[in-house]
Amino acid sequence: xxxxxxxxxxxxxxxxxxxxxxxxxxxxxxxxxxxxxxxxxxxxxxxxxxxxxxxxxxxxxxxxxxxxxxxxxxxxxxxxxxxxxxxxxxxxxxxxxxxxxxxxxxxxxxxxxxxxxxxxxxxxxxxxxxxxxxxxxxxxxxxxxxxxxxxxxxxxxxxxxxxxxxxxxxxxxxxxxxxxxxxxxxxxxxxxxxxxxxxxxxxxxxxxxxxxxxxxxxxxxxxxxxxxxxxxxxxxxxxxxxxxxxxxxxxxxxxxxxxxxxxxxxxxxxxxxxxxxxxxxxxxxxx
Amino acid sequence: xxxxxxxxxxxxxxxxxxxxxxxxxxxxxxxxxxxxxxxxxxxxxxxxxxxxxxxxxxxxxxxxxxxxxxxxxxxxxxxxxxxxxxxxxxxxxxxxxxxxxxxxxxxxxxxxxxxxxxxxxxxxxxxxxxxxxxxxxxxxxxxxxxxxxxxxxxxxxxxxxxxxxxxxxxxxxxxxxxxxxxxxxxxxxxxxxxxxxxxxxxxxxxxxxxxxxxxxxxxxxxxxxxxxxxxxxxxxxxxxxxxxxxxxxxxxxxxxxxxxxxxxxxxxxxxxxxxxxxxxxxxxxxxxxxxxxxxxxxxxxxxxxxxxxxxxxxxxxxxxxxxxxxxxxx
Numbered sequence: 067x068x069x070x071x072x073x074x075x076x077x078x079x080x081x082x083x084x085x086x087x088x089x090x091x092x093x094x095x096x097x098x099x100x101x102x103x104x105x106x107x108x109x110x111x112x113x114x115x116x117x118x119x120x121x122x123x124x125x126x127x128x129x130x131x132x133x134x135x136x137x138x139x140x141x142x143x144x145x146x147x148x149x150x151x152x153x154x155x156x157x158x159x160x161x162x163x164x165x166x167x168x169x170x171x172x173x174x175x176x177x178x179x180x181x182x183x184x185x186x187x188x189x190x191x192x193x194x195x196x197x198x199x200x201x202x203x204x205x206x207x208x209x210x211x212x213x214x215x216x217x218x219x220x221x222x223x224x225x226x227x228x229x230x231x232x233x234x235x236x237x238x239x240x241x242x243x244x245x246x247x248x249x250x251x252x253x254x255x256x257x258x259x260x261x262x263x264x265x266x267x268x269x270x271x272x273x274x275x276x277x278x279x280x281x282x283x284x285x286x287x288x289x290x291x292x293x294x295x296x297x298x299x300x301x302x303x304x305x306x307x308x309x310x311x312x313x314x315x316x317x318x319x320x321x322x323x324x325x326x327x328x329x330x331x332x333x334x335x336x337x338x339x340x341x342x343x344x345x346x347x348x349x350x351x352x353x
Numbered sequence: 354x355x356x357x358x359x360x361x362x363x364x365x366x367x368x369x370x371x372x373x374x375x376x377x378x379x380x381x382x383x384x385x386x387x388x389x390x391x392x393x394x395x396x397x398x399x400x401x402x403x404x405x406x407x408x409x410x411x412x413x414x415x416x417x418x419x420x421x422x423x424x425x426x427x428x429x430x431x432x433x434x435x436x437x438x439x440x441x442x443x444x445x446x447x448x449x450x451x452x453x454x455x456x457x458x459x460x461x462x463x464x465x466x467x468x469x470x471x472x473x474x475x476x477x478x479x480x481x482x483x484x485x486x487x488x489x490x491x492x493x494x495x496x497x498x499x500x501x502x503x504x505x506x507x508x509x510x511x512x513x514x515x516x517x518x519x520x521x522x523x524x525x526x527x528x529x530x531x532x533x534x535x536x537x538x539x540x541x542x543x544x545x546x547x548x549x550x551x552x553x554x555x556x557x558x559x560x561x562x563x564x565x566x567x568x569x570x571x572x573x574x575x576x577x578x579x580x581x582x583x584x585x586x587x588x589x590x591x592x593x594x595x596x597x598x599x600x601x602x603x604x605x606x607x608x609x610x611x612x613x614x615x616x617x618x619x620x621x622x623x624x625x626x627x628x629x630x631x632x633x634x635x636x637x638x639x640x641x642x643x644x645x646x647x648x649x650x651x652x653x654x655x656x657x658x659x660x661x662x663x664x665x666x667x668x669x670x671x672x673x674x675x676x677x678x679x680x681x682x683x
Contacts, residue, residue, distance in 0.1 A: 101474055152661060158473060159419045160660055163616050166609060167656030174650025290481050290605065297478040331489040334482040338467055341479050345471045 457585015
């Protein structure tokens with residue numbers, strides 16, 4: 067019973083972190099049809115910046131998150147303008163190569179700037195302890211990660227379903243030329259959504275640093291996981307991404323607890339089964 | 354079907370081109386032998402990787418399947434050849450190569466069956482999942498594969514009973530060149546055959562090929578099996594020349610790097626695959642010897658530049674430039 071509970075909590079926290087990072091990828095993929103393998107690199111940049119802000123500049127945890135998110139989004143805007151805009155609508159192979167190239171560059175530069183060692187982001191007092199539920203103590207950080215995931219899901223739902231920007235975004239997703247003809251500035255929508263997506267990735271990178279440790283090969287190591295999450299959820303769908311991330315988090319965590327000697331065997335087996343059964347994702351509208 | 358294709362498409366059978374290709378490969382390998390007599394191991398590794406890149410070209414360049422999991426086929430060939438030598442005492446190099454090709458073809462069949470079920474992003478994800486699955490299986494079955502320590506204890510007899518595999522790697526190098534030449538000629542025949550034309554048709558417009566009465570899935574699956582055999586030969590060559598098979602031959606990184614080499618050289622052309630492999634691996638050797646830290650940064654920058662400015666790759670760009678010069682925009 068204790069094991070089941072710890073698996074459940076860890077799986078939920080892991081799934082939520084996965085969700086926070088990959089929902090941005092899902093939105094940009096649904097919107098701009100770009101297979102962005104460099105998404106994990108932005109999460110990693112966020113993690114590095116937060117680590118630098120807390121450990122070297124002496125900022126607190128909350129300001130560090132803010133700095134990381136905003137700075138990563140600022141870094142991403144020129145990259146979107148100069149590189150990504152050229153590959154919208156290009157064949158997948160082109161997009162894959164360009165974004166792998168960006169990932170390699172970021173890994174090399176991170177290695178050069180911060181060294182190959184693991185970077186930690188010290189947690190504040192309030193998050194580093196554990197909460198006693200009477201029958202079981204739960205690490206506060208896990209709960210924090212879960213709450214963050216829920217807040218992001220709710221916030222995005224509100225942004226997309228209830229605001230004027232959301233209406234333009236959905237219009238551009240459904241039919242970009244028609245939306246442009248009706249006066250939606252799709253280029254601006256693209257740029258803003260890209261910045262939001264990258265900001266979320268950075269946020270997830272910081273919040274999830276306890277579960278997905280920040281080091282130079284982060285971008286390559288988890289790239290596949292994020293891509294799998296989006297592919298299974300169906301690009302552009304918030305509920306799909308949430309379900310997919312929780313499912314993948316559950317499978318991965320359970321596998322690690324119960325059969326660690328098999329590594330990620332069950333994870334990838336499950337991926338193959340799910341993609342074969344739902345080739346368009348659990349809730350996708352991407353072709 | 355074949356007659357129809359032959360009459361409607363300009364004929365592309367060019368035996369002269371094949372002869373020139375053979376001459377270029379032989380010349381390049383002789384030059385390589387005399388320029389780097391102490392580094393034949395690297396040259397042999399380049400040839401093995403070249404076979405992998407050629408095999409990716411068959412499915413990516415000719416059939417239009419984007420895959421990031423092709424090292425699974427290469428690794429299957431390497432482990433196939435290594436395991437029969439280390440565990441079953443089959444040490445005849447030709448037999449080992451054939452077994453490697455068969456293992457690669459089998460892996461090609463299995464991964465083709467999985468990967469070809471989806472299109473686009475899900476297909477890419479499936480290919481990644483397949484290579485990771487192969488990797489985990491090889492890691493788990495350490496009794497057979499040596500796990501993360503790598504498979505050691507591979508021994509090989511003398512080639513044809515005459516040429517021992519020496520410490521300098523001369524025999525392995527020459528054997529690699531011969532394998533490459535055989536594969537090159539067979540692939541030239543394959544891609545110019547009606548079946549090769551059909552595969553190009555699938556890449557251009559699968560719906561139309563299906564409407565013409567050909568089975569798209571079967572064409573791609575057959576190509577996957579052939580591609581697996583080619584990659585398996587590469588893997589077997591690697592196992593024979595280095596006498597050890599590591600888990601990295603089944604890794605995602607290897608798949609991604611091989612795809613990068615293909616695109617660097619140019620997809621959809623056998624020469625492009627070979628040019629890309631040589632330039633990438635030579636460049637890697639030079640740069641990573643000078644400064645390993647910047648290797649990834651430079652590869653990344655190189656990739657971005659190639660995608661933006663030379664989408665047809667080095668060979669494609671050079672060929673386009675030459676034909677412009679020669680034919681005045683023909």
